[in-house]
Amino acid sequence: MEGQETGEQASVLVGKKPVMNYVVAVLTFFNQGVKSVAVKARGSAISKAVDTVELLKRAFVKNLNVKSINIGTETLEREGRKANVSTIEILLEKPEE
């Protein structure tokens, strides 16, 4: 499963799989009646998160509403030392029918 719905906010975490996997995950939420999906990524997957949204806009969901884009930093602890990794969260809303 590519995505999960926690409380009110459905989200898809973009990682190492092909872009189409994440596109399908977002479409699955929309087809289930979910109105709003957050596409999230960290580090080098950030570019793929943008690709996912752009492919959705271009080929799958006419008038897709990109409601907000936020960037940030997470601090990870790996092998005892801290590393900062950039994050992105792109909030999508399904257009009204």
Place this chain on the structure above:
Amino acid sequence: MEGQETGEQASVLVGKKPVMNYVVAVLTFFNQGVKSVAVKARGSAISKAVDTVELLKRAFVKNLNVKSINIGTETLEREGRKANVSTIEILLEKPEE
């Protein structure tokens, strides 16, 4: 030179160089008195554009204002066939002194 100022909007195009090069390019604009700098990237450099902004926020410019983040698609023609590439533009404003 990493950046250029065209008309009113100073911009830094993030590519294959180390993140610090682009951080310095933005700082150079701010130190010259430029109030607003657009950090732009295409394709896999998008992640590095986010890294550039996050490093600026974290280590160099307290209260840096991320005014807007826009994503889009550019169509490139390469070897006779068309390719779509994602783009990002992050608009930064220097905080008031």
